[in-house]
Amino acid sequence: MNHRNALQVRAAVLSHYGDVAKNLGLSPHLMLRKVGLTPRMLASPTQLIPFKSALDLLEISAKESGCSTFGLQLAEARLLSDFGPISLLLTHQPSIRMALQTIAQYRHLLNEALGMHIEDVGKTTLIREEIISDSPGGTQQSTDMAVGVLMLIFRAMLSQHWRPQAVHFTHPANSDLQVHRRLFGCPLHFNSDFNGLVCLKADMDRPNERADATMASYAQSFIEAMPKRGQSSVLQDVRRSVYLLLPMGRASVEQIASGLGVNVRTLQRRLDDSGVSFSEVLNEVRCELAQRYITHTPHSMGRVAEQLGYSNLSSFTRWFTSQFDCSPTLMRARGIDETPMSMNPK
Known part of the structure; x- marks a missing residue:
């Protein structure tokens, strides 16, 4: 089905790409040109770009820089504010669980190509993430970035010192896990059946002390008034x-x-x-x-x-x-x- 090849995402998914690429010895302009993108396309976070171009850019950048943790380093560079207006709505959700549900609701404003499934198992919660792509190429860098960004959300709402119970990846382990250990600080499982985090169920429902219902309502009204381009089918x-x-x-x-x-x-x-x-x-x-x-x-x-x-x-x-x-x-x-x-x- 050719419609999948036309899937577009907002340029914000590549926030800080230029800085990370330069730090690893790459020319951002050259790398962008290889996948049909330009710096001007990334200048506006709301600009729609082909998802396949973003996906290929991360994989090619990892290969040419010799850095198998390119996606994770991109996640480390991200700020919650990079999410745009929805960051205010996330910040004022009463719990992490509600914040993740908000992400699902407004996925078209973040990353239409990312799937997320939340499942409670006893005292723990499994958060599965999957990159939705029909490309025969790899998705490791995009997947790693998505899991890393999930950590950003947890820490922004709970504590910068928060740690999950475990992190899972379907791909094999890299030869150097220094970045993984620095970012996640918990047991790492590779060749797993899913990509994502395992955390305590209590953490998912822990009250967000900074939540403000009035601010959340204001942010939601603002988001609802935004153009609906790119909304899911x-x-x-x-x-x-x-x-x-x-x-x-x-x-x-x-x-x-x-x-x-x-x-x-x-x-x-x-x-x-x-x-x-x-x-x-x-x-x-x-x-x-x-x-x-x-x-x-x-x-x-x-x-x-x-x-x-x-x-x-x-x-x-x-x-x-x-x-x-x-x-x-x-x-x-x-x-x-x-x-x-x-x-x-x-």
């Missing part, structure tokens, strides 16, 4: 939900519809209006995640199959071969550099 919402819930085994049409606050018939009708069916969206996201897991993680094929909703490896292999005209083992052997866009799923 039902197709984007469904894709985001499938990205987050498929690895958890919860990507049925009933669960997706419930999570979006509509009944199944309404969801299917809205997808029909967009020219797609739920099964088509599910299959496309499964293809995108399959390529990501196989070419960018060391997960076993059995583990990949399970994350994509297959109870046995043979069924997964048959499905994969029918989509890509090659086995998952062959795709992994070729590597991403030899997995061209022409190998898109059928």
